[in-house]
Amino acid sequence: MKSKSGFYLIVLVLVITGLSLAWLRHTELQVPFQPGQKKAVWLIEARIDFEASGEPVRVSLNLPDKPPGYRQVSEQAASTGYGFAIIENSKGRRAEWTRRNAQGPQTLYYKVQMVEAAQSGSLSKSQKQPQPDEVFWDALQATAAHQLVEQAYAKSSTPTSLARELAKQLTVSEPDQNASLLLSQYTLPTLIMRLLNHAGIPARVSMGLELQDARRYQSLKPILEVYDTDRWVPVDPRTGDHGLPENMLLWQRAGKSLLDVTGGEDSEVNFSMLRQTMPAMDLARLQQDTNGISRFSLYSLPIEEQSVFKLLLLLPLGALIVTFMRIIVGVHTSGTFMPVLIALSFLQTQLVQGLSAFLLIVALGLVLRGYLSRLNLLMVARISTLIVLVIFLTSIISVIGNELGFNLGLTITFFPMIIIAWTIERMSILWEEEGSREVLIQGLGSLGVAILSYMCMRMDIVRHLTFNFPELHLVLLAAILLMGQYTGFKLTELKRFGVMRGHH
């Protein structure tokens, strides 16, 4: 059947769209699937001190640009009297402070929050093949360098292994003559960089910050990076191990200057850092305006509207439960979606208080409705009267409850008054026409479905997923559509037709 396969295609598309959008939101925006998850965040503060000389000042600090293993959450700069901008271009990111006139010691702060990330900002491929820098040595150095490289070259196969071999030769407890000569003139990382470039392999020294909780006045440490096949690989100059050491944040890459100060002298930069834990949800929210698909999230709404949506987005789940209970199980309820609305109000009132208040109001309403039926009113007028009475009842119950010390007053107003009035009316007619048994069946059915919906809607994970992954409602929709095509027996029909057991 053509229409049938089309239908299943729509269902499939809905499910796939819903799930993949949710996955995208999870991976791209780091919205956690679980509520209450916490993540470690490094708060890093760079402090720049210099002596201003009374001229226009321009301070430029290199900033980390998508460092491997970390993801930037937020950044800010504090510096009174200075103009501040973050300049981003193909060469990287730099913070720039400017001031027309400054005198004496100056202090500038830049703060950034970084969170550990498994994948993002990895050792990304560089767009074009870098060329090794030309290296100049004096004659003696050149011979020494040449010999060192030659020894290491023989024992290695790749640029990283060559770097490792070089590191080994230079860090043995008693280095040979060549090594001692060169080490006396260059620091270890710089020397290995020079040697590698000498061997025709692009290498550079970057600056990294070792992250340790509650450290102050830290400075950057040089990190050797070797270009291997198609990416820059960090290599530890002391051990020759490749890969980034743990807790190492690459602050400055590609050999640019860390700090430029014009109009000042004696400039220095040092870092302090702090490890914080933050709810993963807040982190995701902090990042929301930086990414494309976050435009379709609800966080951009004002807070009050967000809380309305938190409730509204639970409704589809209630609808799904009602659909399931009515189509698959076959429960009788009074009014199709009344149970969902009741469940929503239970969310505000708590179950026990809500349930007892609800039963009290409906019971009193039924008694009053009994008197009303003697008055021979037209239906609309009768229901209007009921609405007024229900509101009276709720206020009386609130006042009495308050006197007795139960704080029902506020919560009871969440009940959908008009729905309750209609429920009373329907129940009353049902009672007259079908007897108390049917009232009991439908009443219990409605309350059962309401309590079930309440239990589901109350779960933290449900509230978290419905609000933070609105696209999951497409999956709910698909499930509802599928149930709309269910032609099997309802569970209750198996009992209803139970008399046919063994019959032929």
Added chain:
Amino acid sequence: MWIFPSDLRKQGFLGMNRRNVAYISRYNTRSRYPLVDDKLKTKLQAEKFHLATPQLRGVVRYQYEISSFQRTVEHLDGFAIKPSKGAGGKGILVITGRNSDLYGKSSGSSMSIHDIKRHLSNILAGLYSLAGSPDVAIIEDLIRPVEMFEKLSYAGVPDIRVIVFNGYPVMAMLRLSTRASDGKANLHKGAVGVGLDIASGQSLHAVQYSRRVTRHPDTGLPLDTIAVPDWKNLLLLASRSFELTRLGYIGADLVVDAHRGPMLLELNARPGLSIQVANGLGLLPRLRKIEQLDPDFSPSPEERVEFAMRTFG
């Protein structure tokens, strides 16, 4: 007692979900529903097609007409008041006799003219109608059941429900009201359902509250020897309701009047499933047999009834 779904399927039972998806929404055109949901329209349409229905005595459309209601029924001993759009037998008031100011109900209790007027105003306000929409009340002649039915039923007139699928009568049952059902013919209220043989109109099997019974719980009469008189004409009447409505899957409610013979009481576009329990048989095999017929072949009602009597007997 519960039954396995596989067992029910083997017996060809139709469940509510399948009925709704595979029969009602596939064979019943939405736009023709008002014709069956509104009893007044059904009645007028039936008169157009020369199908026998209880005589219409009056229609109360507006609130102010209620005051002149007494004049309408002045010369009637018994009458029935029905909400035109009522569902499931709701709001039907049957007055069988009158004693000065009091009107006697079929169940034996009586009510005053004020009670009746209030009932009328409830009907007009839409209390008994499907979606609570404003309604009209129709007043029609009482049915005088044939003697054997009169004795059989506790109160109220026994009626015969026939499921008509694409014009073919596929299954039938006799519904007998009981004390428990308060004179109503609805099975879930406790009326007795007697499955009828499509070929002969003779009883096959009887149930009350889904349990097998052999005697009427109130009158004590045996239920296994019933034979509905004028059976073929009755099936013909049911079958012709297909031309009347052009709805593929309907339940036709019929009565046999002592003087006028089979009459069409009302039609239902969502007929219930209890008829299967009353017959001890599933509907699906019969429905499938009709679905297998050549759709280009459009036989007359007589031919359809003969086919059904031959095939499903």
